[in-house]
Amino acid sequence: MTKALLTFCVLAALQATAAAQNGTGTPLACFYCKTGQSCHPAPQTCSPPQDACIIVREHNTLGAENSGTYQSCANSRQNLTGFLAFYFGATVAVEIQSEICKTDDCNAESTPSRLPISSIRNGLQCPACYAPGFESCESDGALHCTGGANRCADVVGMLAQGGVAIPFAARGCATQAACGIKMLESGVFTYKLTKVQCSPAPQAQPSSATRTLAWDPFTLGSIVPWASLFLSALLGLFLC
Template sequence: MTKGPIILCLLGTLQAMTGAQNHTGSPLTCFYCKSGRSCHPTPQTCSLPQDACIIVTEHNTLGAENSGTYQSCADSRRSLTGFLAFYFGDKVAVEIQSEICKSEDCNIESMTSRLAISTIHNGLQCPACYAPGSESCESDGRVLCTGGADQCAAVIGTLAQGDVTIPFAARGCATRAACGITTLESGVFTYKLTEAQCSPAPKAETSSAPRTPARGPFTLGSIVRQAPLFLPALLGLFLC
C-alpha cells in the first residue's frame, strides 16, 4: 500500500477529531434552548461530528398559532439552512428560518421570533389538504401558492414535541428547500417525513381558486391540549 492513501486517511481522521473545536483548540460551545413562547438558552459543549451552532425560528398555524426558537450544536454538513415553508391551506402553514455559524456561542442572538406567514400570491396553485392523526390525505380543493413556494408537495410523516408524537398527512404548496426534509428539529416541533413528493406547481386558474381550510378527523389543537409540554406554547402560542 502506498503512503499517499495512508496520509489522506490520517488527515481525514485528524480533521474529524478537530471538527467540534474552536480556533483555540478547545471544544466549541453553543447555546441550547427549545421553546414555544420564550427561551432562556444555556451553554452546551458540542461533540463530534457537531462543528457549528444552529438557530431555527418557526411560525406555524397547525391548528393553533405557534411560534418558537431552537438553538443548539449542529453538524453543518447535515443541517438545512435558509428559509423553507409549507402552505397546506388558507389557515394551515409552516414557515421555518434556519441559520448556522461556527464561532463560540454565536447562536445566542435569536432571529425574529415570529415570521410572518406569507400572503402574497405568486400565481401558482396546488391541491391542498391537511389531516393530523392520519397517514392519508385526499385533496378536496386547491390552495393559491404564496411567496417563494413554487412546488406542489404531498407529504406523510409525524409531528413531535416532548413525549407526544402524532402522524399527519398533507398536500399543498412548498418551497424547494422544504421538499428536502427527512428529519428537522425546529422551534416548536420535530418534523419527520417518511414520504415527500414534490413537483413544480402549475399556474393558478383564471377564476379564483378556493382556499381550503384545515381538514381531518380532528385538529392538532385537540390533541396537544392533553399534553402539558405543549402548554403554554400551543394554547397561547414555532421549528430543518
C-alpha cells in the same frame, strides 16, 4: 498499503477533531435551548462531527398559532439553512428559518423571533389538504400559493413534541428547500417525514375554486409547550 491506511485514519481523526473546534483551536461551544423545554444556562461543548452552532426559528398554524426557537450544536454538512415553508390550506402553514455560525455561543438568543406567514400570491396553485392523525388526505380544493412557494407537495410523516408524536398527511404549496426534508428539529415541533413528493406548481386558473392563505397579523402567536395541549389542538381539527 497498511501504512497508507493508517495515515488516512489519522488524518480523518484529526479532521473530525478540528471540525468541532472554533478559530482558537479550542472545542466549539453553543447555546442549547428549545422553546417549551428546559434550557442549559451555559454554552455546551460540541462533539465531532459537529462544527457549527444552529438556530432554527419556526412559526406555524397547525391547529393553533405557534412560534418557537431551537438552538444547539450542529453538523454544517447535514443541516438545511435558509428559509423553507409548507402551506397546506387557508389557515394551515409552516415557516422555518435556519441559520448556522461557527464561533462560540453565536446562536444565543433570549427571545424567539416571530416569522410572518406570507400572504402575497405568486400566481401558482396546488391541491391542498391537511389531516392530523391520518396517513393520507384528499384535496378539497386548490390553494393559491404565496411567497416563494413554487412547488406542489404531497407529505406524510410524524409531528413530535414533548415525547408525544402524531401522524399526519398533507398536500399543498411548498418552497424548494422544504422538499428536501426528512427529519428536522425545529423551534416548535420535530418533523419526521416519510414521504415528500414535490412537483412544479402550475399557474392558477381564474375559474377554479381556490383559497388564499389567510390569518390575523395582529394576533400574537402562542407557544404550546405541553403535549396535552399539542394533541388537543391537532386532534380538534379532525374531530370537529
